[in-house]
Amino acid sequence: MVIRRLNLRRSAGFTLIEAAVALVIVALGMMAVYTQLSQYAVTATYMEEKTLASWIATNILTERSVQSDWPELGSVEEELEYAGRLWICVIEVSETQVENLRRVDVSVARAETPDRTIHRMSGLIEPPPPRGFVPMRWLESPGAVYGPRGGAGG
Numbered sequence: 001m002v003i004r005r006l007n008l009r010r011s012a013g014f015t016l017i018e019a020a021v022a023l024v025i026v027a028l029g030m031m032a033v034y035t036q037l038s039q040y041a042v043t044a045t046y047m048e049e050k051t052l053a054s055w056i057a058t059n060i061l062t063e064r065s066v067q068s069d070w071p072e073l074g075s076v077e078e079e080l081e082y083a084g085r086l087w088i089c090v091i092e093v094s095e096t097q098v099e100n101l102r103r104v105d106v107s108v109a110r111a112e113t114p115d116r117t118i119h120r121m122s123g124l125i126e127p128p129p130p131r132g133f134v135p136m137r138w139l140e141s142p143g144a145v146y147g148p149r150g151g152a153g154g
C-alpha cells in the first residue's frame with residue numbers, strides 16, 4: 001500500500017520544472033504573435049500613407065494637366081492638408097525633347113518628415129487648347145446614343 005500512495009502523489013500534478021518549461025513555451029509563442037502583430041501594424045500604416053500619397057500625386061498631375069495655363073518650368077513646393085494630415089509636395093516641371101510636352105515630377109512626403117519621400121509620380125502634359133477651340137466631332141456610328149450636341153453618352 002505504501003508504494004501505491006507514493007505513485008499517486010507523483011501523478012497528482014505538475015512539477016515546478018514542468019510548469020516553468022510550459023511558461024517558457026507560452027512566452028515564446030506570445031512573443032512571436034506580438035512580433036507579427038507589430039509588423040502588421042507597421043505595414044498597414046505604410047500602405048495607408050503610400051496610398052494617400054499616390055492619390056495626392058495623381059490629383060496634382062491631373063490639376064496641372066487641365067489648367068488653362070501651361071505650368072511654368074521650375075520647381076515649386078506646396079504644403080497641403082489631405083485626410084487630416086499635412087503633406088509636403090515638390091512639383092518639378094521640366095522641358096522634354098518634344099516641343100508640345102512638359103514633364104511633371106511630383107514627390108510627396110509627410111510634413112513631419114519632409115526628407116522621407118513616400119511617393120513619386122511623373123507625367124507628361126500638353127499645352128492647353130487655344131481659347132475658342134472646338135474639339136473634333138467624330139462620325140456617328142449606327143445605333144449609338146447621342147446627346148443634344150451630338151456627343152456620345154447624352
